[in-house]
Amino acid sequence: MPLTLVEAHDRSTFNAAVRDLPISSPLQSWGYGEARRVLGQQPLRFLLRRNGSTVGALQVVRKPLVPGVSTLYAPRGPALESLDDLPEVARLVRRMARTTDMHLKIEPSVPLVAGTEPHQVDLAAEQSVIPERLGPFRRTETEQPEHTILADLGQDSDTIFAGLHKMARRNVRTAQRMGVVAARDDDFAAFWEIFDATNQRAKLGSFPRAYYETLLREGNGDGSEAYLFLSRHEGRALAGGFFLGLGDMTCYLYGGSIRDDRPPSEGETRKDAKAPDAFYWGAMQDAKEHGYTAFDFWGIPRRLDESKHSYGVFKMKLKFGTARYWFPAYDLSLHPFSPALRKALRARRSYVNYRSRGTTDDIL
Numbered sequence: 001m002p003l004t005l006v007e008a009h010d011r012s013t014f015n016a017a018v019r020d021l022p023i024s025s026p027l028q029s030w031g032y033g034e035a036r037r038v039l040g041q042q043p044l045r046f047l048l049r050r051n052g053s054t055v056g057a058l059q060v061v062r063k064p065l066v067p068g069v070s071t072l073y074a075p076r077g078p079a080l081e082s083l084d085d086l087p088e089v090a091r092l093v094r095r096m097a098r099t100t101d102m103h104l105k106i107e108p109s110v111p112l113v114a115g116t117e118p119h120q121v122d123l124a125a126e127q128s129v130i131p132e133r134l135g136p137f138r139r140t141e142t143e144q145p146e147h148t149i150l151a152d153l154g155q156d157s158d159t160i161f162a163g164l165h166k167m168a169r170r171n172v173r174t175a176q177r178m179g180v181v182a183a184r185d186d187d188f189a190a191f192w193e194i195f196d197a198t199n200q201r202a203k204l205g206s207f208p209r210a211y212y213e214t215l216l217r218e219g220n221g222d223g224s225e226a227y228l229f230l231s232r233h234e235g236r237a238l239a240g241g242f243f244l245g246l247g248d249m250t251c252y253l254y255g256g257s258i259r260d261d262r263p264p265s266e267g268e269t270r271k272d273a274k275a276p277d278a279f280y281w282g283a284m285q286d287a288k289e290h291g292y293t294a295f296d297f298w299g300i301p302r303r304l305d306e307s308k309h310s311y312g313v314f315k316m317k318l319k320f321g322t323a324r325y326w327f328p329a330y331d332l333s334l335h336p337f338s339p340a341l342r343k344a345l346r347a348r349r350s351y352v353n354y355r356s357r358g359t360t361d362d363i364l
């Protein structure tokens with residue numbers, strides 16, 4: 001039987017479908033789409049049904065570029081029982097799309113295993129495991145980070161801790177001795193101070209503050225949750241992150257760290273409290289306690305370059321997990337002008353990179 005596309009209007013029903021499907025992601029949750037409205041994008045949500053059963057869920061955002069030109073994007077989606085249904089999804093999207101929609105970009109949440117020896121990366125060999133096509137969809141650049149580290153939280157905490165890099169174990173113990181507290185926190189201002197300072201230091205891009213505030217609010221409820229996790233030393237938040245969770249996975253989407261610039265007590269020197277290490281370990285423990293079995297560190301560089309900020313971030317994440325994966329993206333052309341538009345978007349992205357960081361290379 002062919003698939004049918006049924007528009008979803010009920011948040012609880014849609015989130016339940018996304019949560020229960022085997023190929024899924026928190027970015028397909030209702031709240032993530034609501035946050036995209038702040039960016040001027042329109043979320044569209046559908047259930048994929050066959051013989052009366054729900055076999056998929058699709059959240060796409062329509063992104064207007066200029067009057068008369070838009071694209072469709074399914075963040076880490078669609079949620080499916082099987083990738084075998086993608087040809088049917090393509091057929092249904094072609095019928096649903098407007099004439100102004102140039103293409104649909106999908107990022108199926110099916111991680112492909114990369115290497116575990118980060119200093120011996122054979123990029124060509126790793127790329128060979130990534131299909132160039134999924135049915136009528138052709139491989140393209142991702143919007144979300146394509147390369148990441150996933151940690152398995154299904155083991156007991158002692159086993160997970162023993163598997164960390166020795167430097168991570170040492171720094172976590174140091175942070176504990178120094179009284180660092182790492183926990184969920186509702187202090188958005190403290191998170192924003194850390195996040196904004198990190199972005200400025202590393203010359204990263206970010207959305208307007210209202211986007212993150214909206215995601216924090218709308219990402220909670222009906223099975224999904226958005227939450228902040230901060231690492232504090234003597235009351236001050238020094239490291240933190242924004243997480244979005246659904247089903248068995250939580251994703252560390254945004255965050256960073258700052259230096260403790262407070263003057264030390266008289267006659268003393270301020271020691272490094274290892275707050276970032278406490279943050280990562282605490283966030284993993286917290287995720288495990290809340291029932292998540294998969295922890296997505298969300299973004300590491302494809303190629304190692306010690307001159308880039310991303311290299312330091314990669315080194316930190318690597319202390320807490322070494323299982324690297326790819327999440328490739330694929331495009332479905334909906335208009336004859338789609339190939340030309342993709343080239344124009346790539347050129348614009350390179351220009352923005354150059355203006356902000358002096359290089360056309362992407363951060364990752």
